[in-house]
Amino acid sequence: MRLPGVDPNRPPPGPFRPDFWRSPLRGRWLTSVLGLILLIGIPIVAITGLISNVAYQPLLGANSIGTNLSPLDLYVFTWPTRPVWLYALTEGLHVTIGLALFPVLLAKLWSVFPRLFEWPPVRSPAHALERISLVLLVGSAMFEFLSGIFVTQFYYPFPFFFTSAHFFGAWVFIGAFGAHVALKFGTMRRGLRTRGDVMEAAGSGAALEPGPVSLTAVSPGPVTMSRRVLLGTVGAGSLLLLVQGAAGAIGGPFRFLSLFGPHTNPGSGPLDFPITETAAAAQITPASVGDAWRLEVVGKQTLRFSREQLLAMPQHTYDLPVACTEGWSTTQRWTGVRLRDLATLAGVHEAATVTSDSVQPAGYVVTLGSEQVADEQSLLALRVNGIDLSLDHGFPARVISPAVPGTHCTKWVSGMQFSPVPA
16 A cells, blocks of 8 residues: 555655664564553452442433443443441552552653554555554553542543543453454564563663564664663552552551652541542532531431431431542441431431432532432431541532542532432
8 A cells, every 4th residue: 555655765864764662672572562561450450340330320310321321331330338347348449559550650651652654654454554553542641640630639630521531441451452452462462472581681771583574673772771660660650650550449557658649638637538529629618517517318208307306306327438539548337327227317217319409519420320319328327436527528518428439428418319219
């Protein structure tokens, strides 16, 4: 396949000429090693991400990923409430392994960068399709990793709902990644077989891997490090990010190891645990949740309760995690009224969902499924670790439920509507 006006034997000056690329480290073995690491790690990231996505099922109203996403809408089971740390585990693995793979991804892209400037740019229809698939692969990979990293830092520069965009981007990436593996798996295996030769030359950085479109420098520059040192540097970066992610996901005494993670701990003693958003950031003032505050509970009848009336009801205490999309989690001891008891008071005795409204001016609305409402550990929490909630932690009342994303645990609750699930 010859493009008009393109001489396949005369590449233009610059990166299209083989002698432009001079690193003695590039080669099939290095690219194959990095590809193997990604081949092991990316399926873990994809699977845990898709599992975590089930917690945002369409039945959950405003906090769902979407409704009827057709073949992409893989809600093949109802999100359970046990074990209580399920979402903390799946999202923690998703974020932690994703962070650790980012240096490997960058190194892999660097190792194959010369191939972006192949000449001629298209040799055949099959080659054109391969290059289009690479555009989708690289573009979706960078979007998924970078947008995910931004979110772990509580940075939301996006003009779109992150969770939905991340979900759709994941399917583009999964498809492109699968096609790339199918096309390049044999090449990776052959590249790994050169290991013995490369180990002998690791100190010299000699270029050993010829190929039809070679990654090996035609005129290599001076050796400044070996491939072993390069891989060690990438590995050290991955290990550092692995520790960052794991420390945030496990929390507790390990949180201090998350040196680069955002730390918003708005209290001391029993209140010394992280949150995503302070009351000030949410525009919540003491006056908005003062003595005039009432909780409106809507079911088959409408009731209004003061905080004192809620405290006079039977109280229950459970150790439950708050696990957020950002990958961090924290387990605390929560005390409050069971959601199913509030549903009963409102005249709803059958299976029901609950939609919670917040005092937050932005009008934060979240729905929990019937499994969560029925669970004995799902609470409208009034106290934490033996003391009243602080304003930053959701005073006068907040939702807490086992195994759900932290975004589903509404703070500063103003109203709850229980809706029976159609039989």
